[in-house]
Amino acid sequence: MTSYGAGGRAPLLLAGLLGTVHAAFSLYWGVGGGWLVETLGRRMVDAFAGWEWLLLPIGVVKLVAAWVPLVAARQGWPLRWFTRTACWLGAVVLVLWGGLNTVVGNLVLIGLIVPDGGYDRAGMIGHAFLWDPLFLAWGVVLAAGLTRGRGVARSAA
Template sequence: MDDARTTAPPPSRPGRALLAAAAVVGLLHAAISAYWAAGGTWLLETLGERVLTTFDGRLWLLAPLVVVKAVAAVGPAWLDARRWPWRRVTRTLAWLAVVVLVGWGGANTVVGNLVLAGVVNDGGAIDRPAMIGHAWLWDPLFIVWGVLLACGLWRGRRAH
């Protein structure tokens, strides 16, 4: 006879699903960088002509960024599964990540859309594919990642 205590799944902690969703979004961001670092070209024009010229033949330099994104993506969910060791430090770092993700993503999304709408113009030509990539895809993805992380951290604040 099976003992229900050994076969039942562990109780879910508040925020766990949100942290997992944040990890998926962050890993998506890391995956496209890894794809480009490995020589992939799909959506590469969304990086911008200046970046592509500067790093021509050296996109492998994105590899450290891939590692940082992947650790930042998976880290909070991994720490939550271990009940936040060094709780004050690790949760503070996670909240700092929220500030960076939402702040950076939000500012660049707003500015990019203002440029695309013609509200902001420094007189020079804009790199439209790059501006669209940042305003409509990459930077909003940072916002989604940051908001999911914030919600997961908030929901799990008293769980441990």
């Protein structure tokens, strides 16, 4: 185990927790849970009807992605280029996906974007204020952890 520095570990721990929330809901819905499912939007719920089990591997992937950065950092970034690049790619995707969908969802809700055929208000609220901001926060905190721990990790490598 190497010294990664508390400055990098704390955000990576928080990123792991945020990712775990996302993963937990995917796993919960994958086994048939219904709490907050309306926040996904009717179209998504209908698309997965009868296929909810597909959320189980998605939840597992989210869970692994949530904790790999902290585990890799604590182990001194084995396969350094690959692991850090994969984590940075994940952070960028989370920030772009979460940020763009948060902004678009809010623009729809305030009426600046009007989708053809209307929209599912509960689903749009869920994406604008819960799921996509959670992706965004996960990505921002992950990027902060990768940035803050960069100098310490380099000197230990």
